[in-house]
Amino acid sequence: MSGILGKQSIQFENPPYILATANIVGKKEGEGPLGALFDVVGDDDLFGEETWEEAESAMQKNAATWAINNAKLTKEQIRYIFAGDLLGQNIATSFGLLDLDIPLFGLFGACSTAGESLSLAAMAVSAGYADYALAVTSSHFASAEKQFRYPLEYGNQRPLSASWTVTGSAAFVVSNQKSQFRITGITTGKIVDFGVKDSMNMGAAMAPAACDTIYQNFMDFNLQPTDYDKIVTGDLGYVGSDILIDLLKKKGFDITNQHMDCGKVIFDQNTQDTHAGGSGCGCSATTLSAYLLKEMEKGNIKKMLFVPTGALLSTVSFNEGQSVPGIAHAVVIESCDK
Amino acid sequence: MSGILGKQSIQFENPPYILATANIVGKKEGEGPLGALFDVVGDDDLFGEETWEEAESAMQKNAATWAINNAKLTKEQIRYIFAGDLLGQNIATSFGLLDLDIPLFGLFGACSTAGESLSLAAMAVSAGYADYALAVTSSHFASAEKQFRYPLEYGNQRPLSASWTVTGSAAFVVSNQKSQFRITGITTGKIVDFGVKDSMNMGAAMAPAACDTIYQNFMDFNLQPTDYDKIVTGDLGYVGSDILIDLLKKKGFDITNQHMDCGKVIFDQNTQDTHAGGSGCGCSATTLSAYLLKEMEKGNIKKMLFVPTGALLSTVSFNEGQSVPGIAHAVVIESCDK
Incomplete structure (x- = not known):
């Protein structure tokens, strides 16, 4: 069962599958080179909410729900969620995934969280701890700028080495059930x-x-x-x-x-x-x-x-x-x- | 291997052990009813550092290092750390465990993190993904007050329903190797x-x-x-x-x-x-x-x-x-x- 490999790796003896996925992004991401490929592109970056943080939560909720639907599952069939975001105390995750009523392992890996959540979901499924596990993560340009740099209203200049936080969330259903x-x-x-x-x-x-x-x-x-x-x-x-x-x-x-x-x-x-x-x-x-x-x-x-x-x-x-x-x-x- | 039980539980088919543990607390905790039982009680709550956050990191580093020593292991033998704290972006953990140079799954479960980290460490060890995994967590009164409520210098009054954040960190080595x-x-x-x-x-x-x-x-x-x-x-x-x-x-x-x-x-x-x-x-x-x-x-x-x-x-x-x-x-x- 183990498949421990070298210093830091696992080669799964029962490799799990990504059974389904879903994603949602903001307006700017929709206007980018991958724009036509996203499942849903928001009209503005509030997604019907009042604050940037609630907007980020709404993206997580939507991505998670759609991924479960795409896998033709009900939320009761998902045994664990592995999820996290960039905000202090993971609030995008906590408030976004609250209504799903699924056991949650909250993660913080900064922008590596998509890798961390897929890793832990794969470990859990491959070990037989879950038939279906969900890996979810998100970020939002405006909530991240507020958290880490300056309020948007301040209109600070950005050096060329600065990156632009993507407004988007994606969810992945990991399972032993076969997919490509x-x-x-x-x-x-x-x-x-x-x-x-x-x-x-x-x-x-x-x-x-x-x-x-x-x-x-x-x-x-x-x-x-x-x-x-x-x-x-x-x-x-x-x-x-x-x-x-x-x-x-x-x-x-x-x-x-x-x-x-x-x-x-x-x-x-x-x-x-x-x-x-x-x-x-x-x-x-x-x-x-x-x-x-x-x-x-x-x-x-x-x-x-x-x-x-x-x-x-x-x-x-x-x-x-x-x-x-x-x-x-x-x-x-x-x-x-x- | 699985041991899935009911809606939200696992009964481990190969139950892992807590092989060793270590802890460190602040002065006030040392003066409390459990004072004589802690491994180390700090003289002040800075533990030789300049800031409250660095002090919290120092506690994590000490608890983790001592737990590994108590298990008679070297840090190279620890395959994973599962760790987290209360601060935004888990900074007590990131800076505290940096020097250990061990693969890290960063967690956020607020004050439930001791349960979350022990759960994931037990899952990993029981599945054979690790011979030894370390679960670490911490909190610090002063860094938490600064993060969540008021600066200490403000001297705010505390209602009777308010709790006092414990200054302390503990680490646990989880393993298949037998212990009590x-x-x-x-x-x-x-x-x-x-x-x-x-x-x-x-x-x-x-x-x-x-x-x-x-x-x-x-x-x-x-x-x-x-x-x-x-x-x-x-x-x-x-x-x-x-x-x-x-x-x-x-x-x-x-x-x-x-x-x-x-x-x-x-x-x-x-x-x-x-x-x-x-x-x-x-x-x-x-x-x-x-x-x-x-x-x-x-x-x-x-x-x-x-x-x-x-x-x-x-x-x-x-x-x-x-x-x-x-x-x-x-x-x-x-x-x-x-």
Whole structure:
């Protein structure tokens, strides 16, 4: 049952499946390169609510409910939810998933939460603890700016290294029931601190953690970059992606041809004024849900390493002069015949 | 392998053990009724650091390191840490456990985190995903007051329903290696919202969640209160404990004789001016580590239901008029011959 591999990985003996998914994004994401692929694009970013935080909760509730519907299940059949978001005390998750009335493991992995929640859901299902588990995460541009940087009304200028938090949520039903998408392994990340102290350059803060987890995945599974069709990071953006490729080259691996960053594909850098690219828990989650799994369905991707990346930023630690460490959790997703 | 039981529980087919534990608390906790039992009591509440948040991190680092030492292990042998705290973006955990260099699943379950982390560590070990997993949590009076209520310098008055956040951290090594303390089952909680909107009455906010999880444990395992020597809630305090007992009576279960609340035993209500009792992730965690496991060692407790209780309070949601929902995660711990 175990499948423990190397230092930080599991190769599942009974690999679970992503049975169904659903996603919802904001207006700006809908206007981006992946716009036509999302399940639902909001007219504004409030989704019928009064506050940005409630809007983020509404996205989680919708994504979770639709994913359960897409799996042709009732919410009573979901044994566990593994979920989290970026806000203090996970309020987008708590208020968003309250009505579902499903046992909840609340998570915090910053923007790596899509990887953390899929990892734990896969572990639970593969071990037989659940027939169906739900992995949910979200982020919202406005609630994140308020939480981490400046109130929107302040109209601060953003340096080119700053990323744009994606307004979006995605949910995934993980199950032993067969589908085309199989989670065959995971590599769980450690906190990596390179001493980055610029809250407007999260890509640089996260790149070392992404490097650490991807390198460990290659070691534990005894793989080369070419064994994957895609190696997908969460939200390193333009600045962080370049650093990641350099760091891995120094360790002897060139992922230039396999690498894709969700933060680079979700917005159009030339027309959308998003500087370093998209970020947030919702960035990698919605890109996986709306784009990457469809590419797998079409046969364009057979095997990918999905590596959401988190920057452990908090205003309190940041204002006290602490650095911004990173963490990245990798999930191996393979296409298989239904 | 599965052991799925009823709606929300697992009865482990290979029940893992709590192999070792360690704890550290602040000065006030050291002066309380359990004072002599704690591993380490700080001289002040800064533990040699500059800020309250760094002090909380230092406690986590110490508790984690000592627990690993007590288990006669090296940190390289710990496969996963499951850890969290109360602060926004889990900063006590991130900075506290950074140097351990161990794969981390960051959690947020408010003050229920001791139950959540032990549950996930037990699931991982029982399934064979880890030989050794570490569950860590903490809270700190001063960092929590700053995060959730008023700066200490403001000197606000506290209503009698307010609890006193425990300054403390505890860590537990969970393993298949035999010890006297066995985790035989878990009951994972759902978010329960009774609409409590008073941030100075967390006991009332959490009692319905505690009731829900304990009731479900009785149902899933087909047990009566008398099947446990102790039913231990985390930090309901005096106000919340009375509500819990009333709520469970209405559901047909009288736990008066078995119930103990960590928030009620960690401070002396008459002399320590702690009003409704102790609270925080550290309250139940340090009481389990320093007191309850020793009682089990002495033979005074054979089987207990350990139910840390969390209030999903956040200043942002609270200031926007939201209620404070609760969540509680139960762990069944049984004494067995070494």
